[in-house]
Amino acid sequence: MVPVGKVSPFNIKCELLLQLDNDDVFRQTNETDFDGITAKAESNIASLFQTKKTPFVAVGAIDFGTTYSGCAFSTVQEFKTNPLKIDTLQLDITNASSFKTPTALLLTPEGRFHSFGATAENEYVTLAQKEEANSWYYFNRFKMQLYTNKELTSNMVIKEVGGKTMKAMLVFAFCIEYIKDKVLSTLKNAIYGLDDNDVHWVITVPAIWNDQARKFMIEASAKAGIEKENLTLALEPECAAMYCRYLAMDKKEHGDNVEIKAFDENAKFMVVDLGGGTIDITMAEVLSTGQLREIYNATGGPWGGNYINDQIIKTLKDVIGWELIRNFQADDYDDYLLMLRQVEQIKRGLDHNSELTVSIPEKILQNIKVKDSCVQYVQVKKKYITLSASLMQKIFSTSVDSMIKHVENLLQKKEACSVSTILLVGGYSASNIIQRAFREKFDKKYKIIIPLTPDMIVLKGAVIAGHRVEAIVGRMAKYHYGLGFSAAAVSGRSISIGDHDNKTFFSIIKKGQKIIVGEVVTQYEIVLKAKSTWANLEMYTTKDDNPRTIIDMEHFTKIGNISVKLPQFKRESILILTISYDETEFKVVATDKNTGRCFVGTCEFLEKESNQNEY
Ligand SMILES: Nc1ncnc2c1ncn2[C@@H]1O[C@H](COP(=O)(O)OP(=O)(O)OP(=O)(O)O)[C@@H](O)[C@H]1O
Ligand SMILES: [Mg+2]
The missing domain is CATH 3.30.420.40 (ATPase, nucleotide binding domain)
Structure with a gap:
């Protein structure tokens, strides 16, 4: 068995000098073409990449949606007899019409979990009625923030409805933990002696999320008590x-x-x-x-169903007046929420030629004066406001x-x-x-x-x-993945890689390349000479179809690095770099060709801040 030295990334600065009298400094050991992966793993390395999945008794799945969340499960036994026999758990009894519940989280003023789903929504309305809501933390529809935020870190904070901030990781972990515990207690009631580790978890993520967001979800799940070995992130x-x-x-x-x-x-x-x-x-x-x-x-x-609600509310704000709506929201949050629910309910029944009518509280209605330019598509009658069919068509047509x-x-x-x-x-x-x-x-x-x-x-x-x-055997790389070397190092001067701005990009996985889940994607041989005993290889991604040669922060994202101990101090070392994909992330192993020592690195898609506090 080849020894594996696991080293932590981001902490070792190395100096690296590429050997330049040989043009073949960076060469691929096996050809990789677009129709299939021909690179073969050495068997002792390949075993490192197999999905570590311990035997399990049941599968629990969490679909953590932008608007609604839900959970479902089935036992291995049930799956064998009928794969479609899947139980869905009603997450809250207050929303009996659906098995999904709004993605809403309520935390106490001390930042402790209070409730989730429709229960959280209703509790918050009650708090608002008692004018106690200000000190509580209420989050809803926050998942999109992972999609829109380019610089996603473990320490990233998100805003709750009142404007107070909290670590996003914590908010996600609370939600996952709540749902996980509900499913676990249901399963434990049904299966005598079931242990937490007997359940394999699947958390769904949008396919268009980037690697950072996926890594974020893995960390949040770990905080919620789901070990990586028991977790699959499924698109x-x-x-x-x-x-x-x-x-x-x-x-x-x-x-x-x-x-x-x-x-x-x-x-x-x-x-x-x-x-x-x-x-x-x-x-x-x-x-x-x-x-x-x-x-x-x-x-x-981002053209999902919520876009329609947002556009309806925006139109109402335009008609009623932004100031009036702001006051309505601040003074009568419960009525405001009821209006939002009404919009959602009515929207669901609309046809291509329907108009939309919502009731508005008397005191708001009294102050509404529909602008002349709006009268043909907005009507105010009694306690209702009606948006015309043509306006609704326009709103839907954008999406x-x-x-x-x-x-x-x-x-x-x-x-x-x-x-x-x-x-x-x-x-x-x-x-x-x-x-x-x-x-x-x-x-x-x-x-x-x-x-x-x-x-x-x-x-x-x-x-x-x-x-x-x-079940899913192949994906396609969404970005180009490659290594960043100092341009100066490539052109022949002895240089410290970590200290230089200009780095050249060596693409090792092409955008669109087919990737077999759980297998080696590609292998490269790197010949290098280092001035220190450690070599630090940095990995970058770029979305561009044709990657630029020089790495800049606008077009590239650093996703991690792997630190390799070089036994042959000041002499040439040959490393075999093997990159594999295990459902959600790339793993890199550098093997010293002379000694056979392996160094394992996982691409760190999240930049961690040094003084990170645990919650
Ligand atoms: N009959 C309907 N007509 C129009 N929209 C509907 C209807 N039923 C549900 N929706 C909309 O579907 C959306 C919710 O769908 P779903 O539960 O699949 O989303 P999600 O899983 O929360 O979101 P995402 O997958 O983007 O994270 C909401 O915007 C809701 O208003
Ligand atoms: Mg969904």
């Missing part, structure tokens, strides 16, 4: 695809042929997950083994047109040429307006499938994905 649209694949199998078994064609071997399909915050789109192919392979990079945008255009562009890609089916999932796909728009545009050429409870599909698919870790 939301992949979960949806997984569920629909099983649904098709179910129909096949029951002799109903309707959906078989879409999910036969080699079938290619598109999943459009229309959530509250984001629209995530993936295209996948069914392999002969029944596994799914992504055929095009996951893409999407609908963007997503239809995006889907249309994707379907024109060569990878999509044999895609035959479009699956619409996520709560927003229950909208008549959305369904109509998709049918109008794509019905002739594609089969459009909308499951009965579209908002629950990701969650149920996550449970299936937890039972079948190998």
Whole structure:
């Protein structure tokens, strides 16, 4: 067994001199092409990358949505007999109409957990009525902040509704812990002697999240008591695809042929997950083994269902007056919340030619004077305010047109040429307006499938994905990944890599390259000569299609480094750099070719601040 020396990144400064009399300083040991990975791992290294998954009795899944969250579970035994027998847990009894509950968290003035979901929403309204809300912490719809924040750190703070801040990691950890404990206690009641470690957890994340956000979720889960070994982060649209694949199998078994064609071997399909915050789109192919392979990079945008609510509220603010709404929100928070709930409820029933009518408290209504320019599309009558059908169409079209255009562009890609089916999932796909728009545009050429409870599909698919870790075999690199070397070092001067601004980018994983989950992505051989006994290799990513040569902070993100102890002080060392992917992150192992010593590094997608406090 080759010894593995685990070293912590970010703490060792090294000086490195690349050997320059040899042009082949940085060479790939195996050719990697776009159609398949040909690089082979040495067996003793490969074992380091296998997903460490301890045997488990049940799978619990958490779909932590922008607007709504939910959880579901099934035991290994149940899964064997019927994979679609998945239990969903009602997270709060106050919201009996749905198995999902609003993603809302209430903490006491001391920062301790109080409640989650609709219970938190209702409690906060009560506090507002008693004018005690100011000192409490109330968070809702905060997940999007991980998507929009480029500089995501473990110490990043987010604002609650009153403007007070708290560490985002803590907020996420509270939510995950609450849901996890609920599922665990239900399972423990049902299965005698069940231990915490007997449950494998799946947490869903949007496919368009960057690596930093995913790493953030892993850390938050660890704080919530879910060990990395017991956790799978699954991409939301992949979960949806997984569920629909099983649904098709179910129909096949029951002799109903309707959906078989879409999910036969080699079938290619598109999943459009229309959530509250984001629209995530993936295209996948069914392999002969029944596994799914992504055929095009996951893409999407922030045109989810909440955009409609935001636009309705913005219009009301324009009509009623910003000042008046601000006062309404500050003075009558409970009534204001009721108005938001009303908007949500009415929005759900809208058709393409419906108008929207909401009731407004008397005291607000008295002060409203609709501007002349607005009278044709806004009416105030009795205690109601009505937005015309044409205005509602305009509001929806911003979101609908963007997503239809995006889907249309994707379907024109060569990878999509044999895609035959479009699956619409996520709560927003229950909208008549959305369904109509998709049918109008794509019905002739594609089969459009909308499951009965579209908002629950990701969650149920996550449970299936937890039972079948190998379910998703391939992804595609979303960025270029590479090493950063000092430009001066490359041009021949002895230089300290860590001290120089200009670094040259050596791409080692190309954007769009296929990645097999749990396997070695690529291997490189680096010949180097160091002035110290440690070499520090820095890893960078870039989103650009054609990466620039010189690394700058605008186009590149440093994602981590690996520190390697060089036994041959001041002499040439040859390192074999092996990069693998284990579902959510890249792992790098540098092996000294002479001694066989391995140094393991995980790409640190989150920059940690030195004086980080535990919560
Ligand atoms: N019938 C409907 N018509 C229009 N919108 C709907 C309907 N039903 C649900 N929605 C919207 O769907 C969204 C919630 O969908 P879902 O539960 O899939 O989102 P989420 O998982 O919270 O979000 P995300 O996946 O972006 O994190 C909300 O914006 C909600 O208003
Ligand atoms: Mg969702």
